[in-house]
Amino acid sequence: MGEPATKDVLSLDELEVAGQLRTGRKHILSILVENKPGVLTRIAGLFARRGFNIDTLAVGPTADEKISRITLTLDGAKHPIDQVTKQLHKLVNVIKIRDLEPQDTLSRELALFKISADDSGRAEVMQICEIFRAKIVDVSRRSVVVEVTGTCDKVDAFERLVRPFGLVEMGRTGEIAIARGRGET
Amino acid sequence: MRAVDALMECLKAEGAEVVFGLPGGANLPTYDAFCDAGIRHILVRHEAGGGHAAEGYAKATGRVGVALATSGPGATNLVTPICDAMMDSVPVVFITGQVRTELLGTDGFQEADTIGITMPIAKHSFLIQQPLELPRSIHEAFHIARTGRPGPVVVDIPQDLSRAAITYEPVSDVRLPGYQPTTEGNQKQIRLAAKALANSRRPVIYAGGGVVCGEAGTELIEFATADRFPVTCTVMGLGAFPAPHEQWLGMLGMHGTRSANYAIDEADLICAIGARFDDRVTGQLTEFAPRAKFIHIDIDPAEISKNVPAHIPIVGDARNILPRLTAAYRALAPDPARLEGWWSRIRAWQQRHPLRYDDSADSEIKPQFMIEALYEATAGEAIVTSDVGQHQMWTAQYFHFSRPRQWINSGGLGTMGFGLPAAMGAKVGRPDQTVVCIAGDGSVQMNAQELATCVQEGIAIKVFVMNNGYLGMVRQWQELFWDGRYSHVETGPWPDLVKLAQAHGATGMRCADKRTLVTDFKEALAIDGPVLVDVRVTREENTFPMIPAGKPARDMVG
Ligand SMILES: Cc1cc2nc3c(=O)[nH]c(=O)nc-3n(C[C@H](O)[C@H](O)[C@H](O)COP(=O)(O)OP(=O)(O)OC[C@H]3O[C@@H](n4cnc5c(N)ncnc54)[C@H](O)[C@@H]3O)c2cc1C
Ligand SMILES: Cc1ncc(C[n+]2csc(CCOP(=O)(O)OP(=O)(O)O)c2C)c(N)n1
Numbered sequence: 232m233g234e235p236a237t238k239d240v241l242s243l244d245e246l247e248v249a250g251q252l253r254t255g256r257k258h259i260l261s262i263l264v265e266n267k268p269g270v271l272t273r274i275a276g277l278f279a280r281r282g283f284n285i286d287t288l289a290v291g292p293t294a295d296e297k298i299s300r301i302t303l304t305l306d307g308a309k310h311p312i313d314q315v316t317k318q319l320h321k322l323v324n325v326i327k328i329r330d331l332e333p334q335d336t337l338s339r340e341l342a343l344f345k346i347s348a349d350d351s352g353r354a355e356v357m358q359i360c361e362i363f364r365a366k367i368v369d370v371s372r373r374s375v376v377v378e379v380t381g382t383c384d385k386v387d388a389f390e391r392l393v394r395p396f397g398l399v400e401m402g403r404t405g406e407i408a409i410a411r412g413r414g415e416t
Numbered sequence: 417m418r419a420v421d422a423l424m425e426c427l428k429a430e431g432a433e434v435v436f437g438l439p440g441g442a443n444l445p446t447y448d449a450f451c452d453a454g455i456r457h458i459l460v461r462h463e464a465g466g467g468h469a470a471e472g473y474a475k476a477t478g479r480v481g482v483a484l485a486t487s488g489p490g491a492t493n494l495v496t497p498i499c500d501a502m503m504d505s506v507p508v509v510f511i512t513g514q515v516r517t518e519l520l521g522t523d524g525f526q527e528a529d530t531i532g533i534t535m536p537i538a539k540h541s542f543l544i545q546q547p548l549e550l551p552r553s554i555h556e557a558f559h560i561a562r563t564g565r566p567g568p569v570v571v572d573i574p575q576d577l578s579r580a581a582i583t584y585e586p587v588s589d590v591r592l593p594g595y596q597p598t599t600e601g602n603q604k605q606i607r608l609a610a611k612a613l614a615n616s617r618r619p620v621i622y623a624g625g626g627v628v629c630g631e632a633g634t635e636l637i638e639f640a641t642a643d644r645f646p647v648t649c650t651v652m653g654l655g656a657f658p659a660p661h662e663q664w665l666g667m668l669g670m671h672g673t674r675s676a677n678y679a680i681d682e683a684d685l686i687c688a689i690g691a692r693f694d695d696r697v698t699g700q701l702t703e704f705a706p707r708a709k710f711i712h713i714d715i716d717p718a719e720i721s722k723n724v725p726a727h728i729p730i731v732g733d734a735r736n737i738l739p740r741l742t743a744a745y746r747a748l749a750p751d752p753a754r755l756e757g758w759w760s761r762i763r764a765w766q767q768r769h770p771l772r773y774d775d776s777a778d779s780e781i782k783p784q785f786m787i788e789a790l791y792e793a794t795a796g797e798a799i800v801t802s803d804v805g806q807h808q809m810w811t812a813q814y815f816h817f818s819r820p821r822q823w824i825n826s827g828g829l830g831t832m833g834f835g836l837p838a839a840m841g842a843k844v845g846r847p848d849q850t851v852v853c854i855a856g857d858g859s860v861q862m863n864a865q866e867l868a869t870c871v872q873e874g875i876a877i878k879v880f881v882m883n884n885g886y887l888g889m890v891r892q893w894q895e896l897f898w899d900g901r902y903s904h905v906e907t908g909p910w911p912d913l914v915k916l917a918q919a920h921g922a923t924g925m926r927c928a929d930k931r932t933l934v935t936d937f938k939e940a941l942a943i944d945g946p947v948l949v950d951v952r953v954t955r956e957e958n959t960f961p962m963i964p965a966g967k968p969a970r971d972m973v974g
Contacts, residue, residue: 241611243684246709248725265594268543269531276536317718323540323560326594 254307257286259338259408261416262301262319263293263327270324274301277318283310287340287383287405298326302338302407304383329416331408338408342386343368344377347397356396363389374399382406419547419577420445422584423511424453426554429586432482432509434458434473434844436466440486441526442513445578458844458873461865463490465837467497468863470508472841474501475824476799476851478631480561481508481841487515488526491572492533496831499537501568503828504652505629507561508568509554510534514543516576530572539567547580552587559590564597565716566629597715601732601740609687609711609728610744613643616685618707618758621645622668622697625652625827626690626714627734633657633820635738636689642742644755646762648676650691651812652827659816665762666771669697670963671809674769677969679762680705687711690734693723694828703968713737769961771813776954779929783807783882783953786933787814790852790880793937798850799842801825803835803859805889806959807882811854833862839877840870850878850941857883857950858907867920870946878941879948881913884955892958897965917948928952 264270271290278285286304293300305312316328331338348356353375360367360377363385369376379389383406390401410416423446427435434456439447450457460466463485470481485494491512501508515524531543540560542553550573557569613619627636627649633656640647640663647657648668657664666673668680680686686708691697698704701723712719712726713734720729730737773784787810800815801824802808808825817823824842826834839853860881870877891905917924923943927936927950940947960974 241608241615243612243615243709246612246727248721248727268545269535269541272532273535280536314718314722317720321716321718323592323595 254312256307257304257333258307258312259302259304259331259333259336259406260316260319261329261331261408262303262325264299264301265324265326266292266297266299267324270299271301273322273324274319277322278315281315281318283315287403289405289407291407300407302405304406329410331410331416335411336408337411338382338406339380340383340386340404340406342379342389342401342403344379344390344393344401345374345399346377346393347373347399348375349373352396356393359389359392365389417582417584418445418449419550419573419580419582420449421453422551422582423554423573423578424449424455425584425586426551427455427482428453430555430558431479435482435484436460436469436473436841437484438463438466438486438490440490440513442487442515442575443484443490443573443578445575446484446511446513446573458869460837460869462863463493464496464833465840465863465866465869467494467508467510468500468831468834468837469841469844469866471497471501471504471506471834472801472824472838473845474506474508474841475838476821476842477845478629478821479507479845480558481506482511483508484511486513486526487530487575488528491528491530495533495537496829498534498568498570500826500829500831500834502537502539504826505566505625506568507566509557509561510538510568510570512570512572513578514572514574517545517574518576520574530570534570537568538570541570542572544571544573544577547577547582550577550582551584552590555587556590556592560592560595564595598717598731599715599733599736601713601730601737603740605728605730606737606740607744609730609741610748612685612709612711612728613645613687613745614748614750617754618682618684619645619755620665620679620683620686621647622650622680622686622688622691623647623653623656624650624689624691627653627656628690628820630690630715630734631820632690632734632738635735635742639738639742639745642745643750643752644759645687646679646758648672648679650694650697650827651825653691654812655817655820655822658818660818667812669694670699671813671959671961673771673813674961674972675762675765677963677972678765680708681969682761683708685709685711687713689713689738690715692719695723698723699963700966700968773957773960776930779931781928781930781933781951781953783810783884783957784814785930786880786882786951786953787811787854789930789933790854790937791815793934793941794850794852798822798852799824799846800852800854801835801839801842802854803856804830804832805856805859805887806884806892806957807854807856807888809889809959810882832856832859834859836860836877836879837863837866839879840866840875843875843877852941853877853879855879855881856888857881857885857913858887860913861911864916864920867917867922867946867948871921874945876945879946880937880940881948881950883913883950883952884957885909886955889959891956895956895958913948913950922946922948924948924950926950926952
C-alpha cells in the first residue's frame with residue numbers, strides 16, 4: 232500500500248481495518264488510577280454495562296500514595312479488548328493502562344487451599360506441596376491449609392492435583408503483574 | 417467566606433452567566449449565596465425542565481450550561497437531562513445538594529446516592545468530601561464538561577460542607593493526570609485519508625454532531641468543496657452543512673432521504689466526521705455501506721471501530737483535522753472529473769425520489785406542510801428545538817437548517833419533553849434570536865410547566881405543537897409493524913392547549929386552516945412574550961421515507 236507521505240496511488244482495496252477486535256487469549260491489564268473513592272465502582276460499572284466478565288481483579292497501593300494499581304485479567308476470546316481499554320481510558324481517574332504482553336510480564340497470585348488430608352492422604356499432599364513450593368500454614372486432624380504463590384497456571388495446576396483429596400475451600404487473590412526488565416509497567 | 421460563596425465565585429470565573437435550578441433543604445446554603453452573588457438564576461418548575469434548559473443553553477451558545485437541584489428527589493429529577501446530555505455530548509455541569517456528611521449512607525431524609533445513580537450516565541462526577549475541594553472540583557467539572565468530547569459532569573455537595581468557612585483562592589490550573597483528550601490529528605493518517613479520497617470514485621461525507629459541537633462548520637464546507645464531495649448529516653449534524661447547497665444530499669438514516677441512503681449504500685469511501693454510527697443510521701450493521709471503506713474522524717478514541725470498523729481512523733478535533741485534510745487533499749490535485757459519474761447517479765436519485773408528501777386539497781393541515789409553513793414564516797432563520805416523535809423527524813426533513821447550532825433536539829436518548837425547556841434555555845442564551853419549539857402534543861405535556869417560568873422571566877419562546885391527538889411515532893409503528901393494532905397511543909384532544917397556555921400566563925392560539933397558516937404563524941411570532949400555538953394536523957399521517965428496522969437502505973419504504 233502506498234506510504235502516506237508519498238505520491239503513490241492508494242487503492243481502496245488495499246485498505247485494511249485498523250485494530251484487531253478479538254485476540255483469543257488471556258489479557259492482563261495493569262491500570263494505574265487516582266486513589267479516589269468510587270474509582271473501582273467506575274471501572275467495574277464499565278465492564279458490567281457491556282456485559283464483560285472480569286476474570287480476576289486485584290487492587291493495591293503503588294510507590295506513589297496518590298496512585299493505586301488495579302490488575303485485572305480478562306479473556307480476549309470473549310471480549311474485544313481494545314474497545315475495553317479505550318473505554319477505560321475515558322474514565323477521568325484512570326491515569327494509565329498497560330495491556331501486558333504475557334512473555335514480558337511477571338505475574339503472581341496467592342492462593343489458600345484447605346484440603347482434607349487424613350492420615351492416608353497427608354503424605355501425598357505434602358509431596359505435592361513440596362513440588363510446588365507451597366507452604367503448609369495450618370494443620371488440623373482432618374485437614375491442612377496450604378499457601379501457594381505463582382502464576383495463575385501454576386495455581387490452577389496445584390488445584391487440579393489436590394482436588395481429588397477433597398478440596399474443602401479455597402481463596403485466590405487474582406494475579407498482580409509487572410513488566411520484566413527496567414522499564415515501568 | 418462559605419464554601420457556597422466560593423462556589424459563586426467559581427461560577428463567575430467560569431463565565432456562567434445563568435443557572436437553572438430549584439431549591440430545597442440540602443441546597444439552602446447555595447440559594448442563600450445567590451442573594452448576593454450577582455449571577456442570574458432562573459427558577460424552574462421542575463428540575464428536569466432546568467436540566468434540559470441548561471442543555472438548550474449549551475447547545476445554542478456552545479458554552480457550558482449549569483443546572484441546580486436539591487438532594488434526593490431534586491437530584492433524581494435531573495437523571496433524564498444528565499443522561500440526555502451524555503448521549504448527545506452536551507456540556508452541562510449539574511450541581512446537586514446532598515444530605516449532611518454524617519447522614520450519608522443512612523437513608524437520611526431526602527438522601528439518594530446521586531453519584532451512584534448518575535455514574536454510568538455522566539462524563540464524570542465529584543462527591544465533595546472536604547469544603548476546600550469545592551472550588552477545584554467546580555473548575556475541573558467545567559473543564560471536563562467543555563473539553564474533549566463534551567458531556568455532563570455532576571458535582572454533589574453535602575449540605576454541611578457547603579456551609580463551611582473556607583479561604584477561597586482562585587484556581588487557575590486543573591490537575592487531571594488521567595484526562596488528556598487528543599485534539600490534534602495524526603498527520604500521517606491525514607495524508608493517508610487524503611490519498612484515499614483522491615482515489616475514491618464514489619465518496620460520501622457523513623457528518624455528525626461532532627462538527628457542530630466542535631465548531632467546525634466552516635471547515636467542513638471548505639473540505640467538502642475542495643472537490644465536489646456529496647455531503648449528508650445525521651439528525652445531530654443538521655446545520656453543520658448548509659441544507660440549500662448543491663452538494664447536500666439531505667439527512668441519512670432511518671428517516672433520511674433516499675438519495676443520502678442510496679449514496680451511502682453504493683459509496684466506495686465514507687468519510688465520517690464527528691459521527692458515531694448510531695443504529696438509527698446504520699440499521700443492520702452487516703448491510704450498512706457494504707461496498708465502502710471508512711475514514712473516521714472523531715475526538716473520542718472509543719468511538720473508532722465501535723460499530724463499524726475504520727480503515728483510516730483519525731483521532732482528534734474536527735476543527736484541527738479538517739483544514740489539514742483539505743490542504744493535503746488539494747496538494748494531490750485529483751481530477752474532479754472522476755466524480756462525474758457518481759454525481760449523475762446521485763442526481764438521478766434526487767430527481768426520482770425527492771422528499772414528498774400528498775398535500776391536502778382542502779384546509780386540512782398536513783404535518784409536513786406545517787413545517788414548511790414555519791420555515792417560511794421564520795424565513796428559515798429561527799433557532800428550532802423539537803421534542804421527540806414524528807414532528808421531530810418532519811422538522812429534520814423539511815426545515816432546511818443552514819448553520820450550526822440552529823437545530824437543537826434530543827437524538828441519542830430521544831427524550832420527550834426536551835423541546836420546550838430546551839427552547840427556554842436557548843432563548844436565554846441567544847436573546848437576539850427567534851427561538852421556536854416544534855413540539856408533539858404528547859411530548860409537550862411532559863414539561864409544559866416551564867411555560868410559567870418563561871412567563872415569569874419574560875423568555876419569549878414560541879411553541880408550535882403539532883397536535884395529532886396521538887403518540888404519533890408509536891402509532892405509526894403499530895400501524896406499520898404491529899398489524900395496525902393500536903394499543904394505548906391515542907391521547908385525544910386533551911388538554912385544551914390554548915387554555916393551558918393561558919393558565920400559565922402565556923398567549924394561546926389555535927390553527928386548523930392551512931390557507932392562513934403562514935400568516936397565523938407570522939402573527940404568533942410577532943407577539944411579545946411566550947406563545948403556544950395548537951396546530952391541528954392530519955391525525956394519522958406517517959413519517960416517510962423510512963428504512964424498516966433491521967433492513968438495508970435499499971429497502972426503504974414510503
Ligand atoms: C425518533 C428518532 C428517530 C431518529 N432517526 C434518525 C435518523 O433517521 N437519522 C439519524 O441520523 N439519526 C436519527 N436519530 C438520532 C440518532 O438516534 C442519533 O442521536 C444520531 O444519529 C447520532 O448522531 P451523530 O452520529 O452525529 O453523533 P452525536 O451523538 O452527535 O455524537 C457526536 C460524535 O462526534 C464526536 N465529537 C464531538 N466533538 C468532536 C470534535 N470536536 N471533533 C470530532 N469529533 C467530535 C463525539 O465523540 C461523537 O462520536 C433519531 C432519533 C430519534 C429520537
Ligand atoms: C420520555 C419518553 N417516553 C416515551 C418515549 C417513546 N416515544 C417515542 S416517540 C413517542 C410519541 C411522541 O408523541 P408526540 O409527542 O405526540 O409526537 P408525534 O410522534 O405525534 O409527533 C413516544 C411515546 C420517548 N421517546 N420518551
